[in-house]
Amino acid sequence: MSASVQQRPLAGQTALVTGAAQGIGRATAIALAEAGALVWINHLRQSDAAAALVADIEAAGGRARTVQADVASPMQVASLFEEVLAAGPLDILVNNAGVILEKPFVDTDEDDWAHVLGVDLGGVYRCCRHALRHMQTRQSGCIVNIASELGFVGRADYVAYCTAKAGVIGLTRSLAREFAPHIRINGVAPGPVDTPMVSLAHMSAEMVAKESDIPAGRLGRPEEIAAAVLFLVSPGASFFHGQMLGANGGAWMGS
Ligand SMILES: NC(=O)c1ccc[n+]([C@@H]2O[C@H](COP(=O)([O-])OP(=O)(O)OC[C@H]3O[C@@H](n4cnc5c(N)ncnc54)[C@H](O)[C@@H]3O)[C@@H](O)[C@H]2O)c1
Numbered sequence: 001m002s003a004s005v006q007q008r009p010l011a012g013q014t015a016l017v018t019g020a021a022q023g024i025g026r027a028t029a030i031a032l033a034e035a036g037a038l039v040w041i042n043h044l045r046q047s048d049a050a051a052a053l054v055a056d057i058e059a060a061g062g063r064a065r066t067v068q069a070d071v072a073s074p075m076q077v078a079s080l081f082e083e084v085l086a087a088g089p090l091d092i093l094v095n096n097a098g099v100i101l102e103k104p105f106v107d108t109d110e111d112d113w114a115h116v117l118g119v120d121l122g123g124v125y126r127c128c129r130h131a132l133r134h135m136q137t138r139q140s141g142c143i144v145n146i147a148s149e150l151g152f153v154g155r156a157d158y159v160a161y162c163t164a165k166a167g168v169i170g171l172t173r174s175l176a177r178e179f180a181p182h183i184r185i186n187g188v189a190p191g192p193v194d195t196p197m198v199s200l201a202h203m204s205a206e207m208v209a210k211e212s213d214i215p216a217g218r219l220g221r222p223e224e225i226a227a228a229v230l231f232l233v234s235p236g237a238s239f240f241h242g243q244m245l246g247a248n249g250g251a252w253m254g255s
Contacts (some may be wrong), residue, residue, distance in 0.1 A: 008036030009234050014090050015039045016080075018071050018127060019097025021046035023195030024146060026053055027222035028094055031230045033062030037092065040084050041066045044097070071097045071123030072115070081130040089138060092233045093131040095124040095145045095168075100202050105159045113160050120164035124171060128185075132175070135183050142233045145172045145187040146225070149248045152189065157207075165189075169244055176242030186232045186240050191248025194219040215250030 010032060020029045021043040030053075033039045039057065041064055043050040050066040057064040065087075069080035084090055099119045101112055124145050135141030150158060151165030168187065176185040192198055192211035198219060200208060212219050228247040231237055246252065 009236075010092070011036030013037045013092060014084075014088055015092035015094065015233070016042060016067075016084055016090055016127075016131075017094040017096055018042040018123065019044065021049040021053060023197060024190065024193060024222045024225045025094070025096040027226035028096060028229050029053060029064065030057060030060075030062075031223070031226040032092065032094075032233070033057040033064055034060065035230055035234070036062075038063040038065070040064070042071070042080060042097065043068055044070050071095075071127060072118040074126055077123075077126045077130060081127075081134070085134055090131060090134055091141055093127060093141070093143045094229055094233075095127050095143070097123050098146065098197070100158070100161050100197050102157050102203050102207060103160075104157055108160055116160035117164050117167075120161065121167040121171070124168050128171070128175060132179060132183065136179070139182040141183045143172075143175070143183070143185040144229050144232050145185070146229075147172070147187045147189045147244060149189050149191045149246065149252045152244075152254060153252050172244065173242040180241050184232075184237070184241055186237070186242065187244045188225055188228045188232070189244045189246050189248065190220060190225045191216075191246075191251035192219050193222060193225055195222055214248070218249070220247065220249055 015032045015037040017025050017029045019025045020041040029039045029041050041050045054064040067080050069076040101116050145168050147168040148165040150162045151169045154162045172187040198211055225247050228245045
């Protein structure tokens with residue numbers, strides 16, 4: 001294999017990363033662009049951060065574009081895919097956009113439930129549906145869904161989030177069976193990662209402090225999750241269908 005194929009395994013491919021203006025999504029967009037893909041940066045009201053990311057990718061010799069859409073909105077997701085697919089075929093979808101909620105279950109009202117499930121599970125459902133209609137006609141494509149270790153193990157006071165992430169795991173495995181062998185659908189179930197999500201803006205001080213109490217002894221870096229996503233969409237992962245890679249610092253060792 002030539003050096004350029006090894007270094008840019010995604011050359012000629014187009015990827016879409018949802019919620020990509022910061023955190024894990026941002027690192028994933030950079031990793032995919034470095035691997036040669038043209039990357040669509042989906043964001044929700046983060047135009048400046050998304051534009052800055054495109055500038056960073058282009059300065060490094062890569063290609064990227066921004067597209068705003070709320071993944072919880074069926075209409076906005078339809079427009080997102082219209083725009084992306086009008087520009088050319090889509091090879092890779094990374095469903096990364098997510099929100100977290102720390103709240104006792106009895107205080108988690110209908111609006112909380114609808115919001116968390118609507119973004120974290122509904123967003124993955126509707127982006128997969130649009131992407132798979134397109135990928136099915138081409139008989140090729142790769143999807144990676146970002147779940148969470150918490151989707152396997154659960155956590156008190158995070159019931160809506162854990163339920164949504166457990167749903168993402170079930171969705172990923174079911175879709176992987178329905179669309180194999182030509183379309184590969186996998187996921188990454190990160191442990192605690194150092195992003196704005198793991199901060200006092202979204203979690204209690206007690207929970208933030210507990211997050212790095214895992215075998216790795218530290219939070220993960222967004223780039224460590226991006227590396228797992230990059231592997232799953234690369235030719236080297238050609239025998240992976242319906243898997244959830246546990247990039248979690250040893251927080252949980254099941255499967
Ligand atoms: N940070 C962690 O410890 C951790 C652990 C496991 C899983 N995850 C998952 O990784 C993914 C990325 O999280 P992160 O840690 O980078 O968090 P983050 O809060 O830094 O980034 C999430 C991004 O999603 C975007 N977003 C939220 N709602 C959206 C919507 N409706 N439409 C479009 N975009 C939306 C946000 O604007 C933000 O840019 C999420 O799915 C999260 O659940 C994170």
